[in-house]
Amino acid sequence: MTAARPYGGVKAGERRAQRRAALLGAAFEIIGAQGLDKLTVGRLCAEAGLNERYYYEHFDGRDAVLSALLDALTEELTTAITEALAENRGADARTVAHAAIAAGVGVLADDPRKGRAAQIIAAATPRTRARTAEAVSSFADLVASSAAGHAGHAGRAGHAASAPAAPLRFRAGYLVGGLVMVLGGWLQGQLPMTREQLIDHTTDIFVLVTSARPAGGPA
Template sequence: MTAQRTYGGISADERRAQRRAALLDAALELIGDQGLSKLTVSGLCARAGLNERYYYESFTGRDAVLTAVVDRIAEELAIAIIEALRAAPDDSRAKAHAAIEAGIHVLTDDPRKAKVALIAGQATPELRARTTETVRVFIRLVAAEGIGFYGVTGRAPDPAIDFRATYLVGGLVQTLTGWLQGDLPLSREELIDHTTDIFVLLGEDLAARLG
């Protein structure tokens, strides 16, 4: 039975996960380099070096591929931000700068990730809804980190917290989009520094108001 489940020391589930990852890597390359129109079953499998039957092993259609690509980028982004927050000194600017720097690096070290997230996330009404929910996840992360850092727990939630977190995350998404399109003549370091300034300013101001 073991021989049927493993091949070369790799289980069937592991091989399936590897094939799925290869298809997602290929989708990132295709959309990032050639555009959404090139994302076909044959093109994706050819880029991944896999037989087309393996496509249907993991995905039911193009929307499923796009959703998985966007979700994987969002997961990578969340992990990078959380790890940066944990490693940063216990200082508001240091934590904000570390988190923002980590997030922006994920999306710009390989510019295709930001491009794909923006293109794929708006491809259909379902994907737009998924993108909206993903943004809400990061809004909740910003709000929770702010509440924890500034010690405003143990009281009724203040709508101002969610408002500012929404404003910050939404503003960053729009700013990053404009920067990637060349509309903002800033270096990446300047973008990170300016964004950090805004996060710290609004966070400390709100903490003073609620303190």
């Protein structure tokens, strides 16, 4: 089979990726600014500046678009948080937590349409609700692993950190689930706090809860 030739110096695979990114960006814009009901094939393609055939090149329906948006957002959040953790490796627990929380909040707050769209998409369909629950669980694992790693580094210099124990994993899940709810209210203007206050207070809670000894644990 003959490989697709470059057009304008851009390879076929790159053009396809650019079209997909344009469609997803347009979908975020429409949902964030106008609501989910306005996300139609015609409106999406017009916003992206693409022929409708390119929509069907990537998606077989609106559910597929919503799932792709959620996956893209989860990947962006994961990348931002893991980079913040890596950049602050070796710092004290509060500095690490503050950096990671600021990075995650920044992804949603720097682009208001993205924050609004994320809330709509997360509850849009049974499929996106399930994927949102999976994402929350994944972020909780990340929080628990980071907290366990920091405790291991602080308590046993030169030794590998232990895997997060069940109580820590429970706390991380509780914290992340709570943050999702609080952040949603803040993005909607229901919580009278500045961005810095939100991050600071969230950091305080994360450090307090993840560093406390489990009930019934060793003194």
